[in-house]
Amino acid sequence: MSYRGRSSKQYVQVSRDPFARFSIIRRNVPKSEVTLNETCAWCGNKRRSGGLFEFGVEHDDRPYRPDFDGQFFCSKSCRDTYYS
Ligand SMILES: [Zn+2]
Numbered sequence: 001m002s003y004r005g006r007s008s009k010q011y012v013q014v015s016r017d018p019f020a021r022f023s024i025i026r027r028n029v030p031k032s033e034v035t036l037n038e039t040c041a042w043c044g045n046k047r048r049s050g051g052l053f054e055f056g057v058e059h060d061d062r063p064y065r066p067d068f069d070g071q072f073f074c075s076k077s078c079r080d081t082y083y084s
Pocket residue numbers: 040041042043044045073074075078
């Protein structure tokens with residue numbers, strides 16, 4: 001598992017489950033952080049920018065301390081498919 005870029009607190013909420021009391025969050029992994037052979041864990045592509053997204057879960061009782069997946073995806077739909 002990669003811990004690169006974990007110092008960055010820049011992530012956004014992409015969806016929220018009010019009953020489970022957590023949010024899905026996403027951080028931008030810029031092209032400069034993505035190595036040549038790192039691609040979307042599901043479809044094997046990259047974003048048009050050359051970067052990827054790392055998604056994670058932020059629990060309501062632990063704000064600002066999200067658990068990142070440790071996997072990169074090009075889109076939320078790829079992550080949803082990967083984990084479904
Ligand atoms: Zn993908």
